[in-house]
Amino acid sequence: MIVHQETLQCSTTGHGDVQDLTQAVAAVVARSGVARGLVHVHVVGSTAAVGTIELEPGLQRDLPELMDRLVPPHETYYHELTWHDGNAHAHLQATLLGASATVPVRDGQPVLGTWQQLVLVECDVRPRQRELVVTVQGVPSQS
Amino acid sequence: MIVHQETLQCSTTGHGDVQDLTQAVAAVVARSGVARGLVHVHVVGSTAAVGTIELEPGLQRDLPELMDRLVPPHETYYHELTWHDGNAHAHLQATLLGASATVPVRDGQPVLGTWQQLVLVECDVRPRQRELVVTVQGVPSQS
């Protein structure tokens, strides 16, 4: 049984930046030596999310627009009344999308559809340096 | 330590089809020999979701209606402007719900409430053949 963990760094441009993590995560899986198991991708912090989507330029704009329609930036929030940092919607969007995603590993690779990518969604209102923790658990090919 | 993985096939009738996976997943857990651990259920592709709900006929209709209210089929989406395949809302609904769910395994069974089922939610606009990857990790009963 292998438990392999790596930390990745990722610079975002701020609210609505959706970045492709697929290749970086596949590389961690390859380095882990796991052939069959699971890979878990987690973003540290409460104003960003990790998920899966077909990351083509259309949906890359549609997803942040949807989140701003569901959780509008200029709504009145109790968080804002206290903290005045203008990012209550970022916290709520991140909670709604979730801070992590888990994907099966089969034949040494993350199992994703042809048009399905692992992505980081920046919800905060300014550029951020993000820490991602990737954990791979499973067995090598001979097991 | 056991790492057991199976692929299930599932035919859906198209947008709004919510199917019960609970028995099929419990059968995979039973075949795995895992008594204590986790089971992860993942749908391959970017226009379907996996989650938990009380799957009675009322909520079976309420969930797809809610998703269509939150992410309307006939909104203007950038994805649609490029691809003209009429399923931008399906992609966004699937991302919002998530492509996988993880449930504890205890005494050789998935731990779910009496009225809590594992479900596949078809978001795409046409019938699809879905591939589900079920991964069970844990220890047999004597551990």
Added chain:
Amino acid sequence: MIVHQETLQCSTTGHGDVQDLTQAVAAVVARSGVARGLVHVHVVGSTAAVGTIELEPGLQRDLPELMDRLVPPHETYYHELTWHDGNAHAHLQATLLGASATVPVRDGQPVLGTWQQLVLVECDVRPRQRELVVTVQGVPSQS
């Protein structure tokens, strides 16, 4: 390889009660002896959710208000037409947020941001006694 599982009990005050699970989960991780791996937190039942958020008093009110705006209590639901238990919105909110969260374990601790907590979100319309299953999988420090 360690697979450690504990059940926690939690009393909620009803709809909109958001409780901090972080310390209780960190204590389970400490008792497990896992230094590197994953911890999975799952609420049994279909009208509560588990997730991550910065749990300060503002967002503690904002999150339930957001969920009631997205999935209003007094909408017409098919579930209600059959069951008349007034909690269709609770089921749908719980499904949207998800019944579980998985967080990496590093150096024997859950990896969370400074302002990022693991929380239980009660969606049901009355006080409930909740069962949480916490599963820790990973390796001890010498591995």
